[in-house]
Amino acid sequence: MNNFNNIRNQPIGVFDSGIGGLTVLAEIERLMPGENIIYFGDTARVPYGNKTSATVKKFSVENVLFLLEERVKMVVVACNTSSALALDYLNNIFRIPIIGVIESGVNKALAVTSGKIGIIGTKATIESRAYQRNIAKKNKKIKIFSKSCPLFVPLVEEGLVNGEITKKTIQMYLESFKKKKIDTIILGCTHYPLLKEEIAKYLQKVNIVDSAQEVASHAKDVLGHFKLISGKKAKGNNKFCISDEPKNFTNFAKLFLKRNIPEPKIVNV
Numbered sequence: 001m002n003n004f005n006n007i008r009n010q011p012i013g014v015f016d017s018g019i020g021g022l023t024v025l026a027e028i029e030r031l032m033p034g035e036n037i038i039y040f041g042d043t044a045r046v047p048y049g050n051k052t053s054a055t056v057k058k059f060s061v062e063n064v065l066f067l068l069e070e071r072v073k074m075v076v077v078a079c080n081t082s083s084a085l086a087l088d089y090l091n092n093i094f095r096i097p098i099i100g101v102i103e104s105g106v107n108k109a110l111a112v113t114s115g116k117i118g119i120i121g122t123k124a125t126i127e128s129r130a131y132q133r134n135i136a137k138k139n140k141k142i143k144i145f146s147k148s149c150p151l152f153v154p155l156v157e158e159g160l161v162n163g164e165i166t167k168k169t170i171q172m173y174l175e176s177f178k179k180k181k182i183d184t185i186i187l188g189c190t191h192y193p194l195l196k197e198e199i200a201k202y203l204q205k206v207n208i209v210d211s212a213q214e215v216a217s218h219a220k221d222v223l224g225h226f227k228l229i230s231g232k233k234a235k236g237n238n239k240f241c242i243s244d245e246p247k248n249f250t251n252f253a254k255l256f257l258k259r260n261i262p263e264p265k266i267v268n269v
């Protein structure tokens with residue numbers, strides 16, 4: 001019984017290529033305030049979105065190994081690129097529950113769509129066709145449109161979440177979706193929830209699926225299934241680890257989480 005309680009009170013590990021996964025951390029924190037969370041942002045090797053599948057797999061394995069050293073009870077892959085290219089690989093190697101963002105985003109999109117879904121993400125995510133395959137496996141009748149939006153990540157990282165340049169970039173990438181009259185869009189990159197308002201204004205009356213919200217509720221279901229939900233009543237602690245220079249990370253974290261965070265620890269993976 002003691003052992004079992006120990007496992008329940010171990011932290012949830014969350015990793016991303018950098019800062020984007022903080023949108024997932026925020027949702028996990030909101031849904032499961034008693035959980036301790038360790039966040040790892042691979043800021044030395046970001047972006048993953050333009051790397052090969054072999055490289056993303058290698059980085060993802062190293063990230064999980066690091067989180068295991070921190071004794072996490074589960075891992076949430078809070079990066080679409082890593083989820084698209086490496087999730088199955090990770091689950092073949094490791095024994096603890098490891099979940100990604102794709103399945104949760106797809107389930108939500110299928111629950112709200114009337115038949116035409118648009119998917120946006122990094123080049124690697126879109127080219128992997130992971131979202132497209134997942135949707136087709138569950139419903140062959142859905143019309144799927146996809147678009148990689150490589151300029152969205154740097155826009156968010158520059159804090160340009162609204163304003164003229166952002167509006168024009170959204171129009172450039174999403175004009176074709178508007179013409180195709182999609183009814184649902186999946187934000188298939190962890191940075192994109194910060195552009196949600198502007199995307200909603202541009203597309204109008206389109207369901208916006210933010211995988212960050214969906215994966216948090218999937219994480220809760222998985223922990224519940226394995227009876228691993230923390231027994232603690234008090235608010236959980238967060239620990240932030242990154243692989244490079246903390247200054248930018250701390251500034252971004254403020255933008256993403258709307259609060260100050262403890263000093264991140266720089267680690268080698």
Ligand code: DGL
Binds near residue numbers: 018020080122190
């Ligand atoms: N976090 C990545 C994702 O969700 C975006 C940034 C990157 O390219 O590494 O796909």
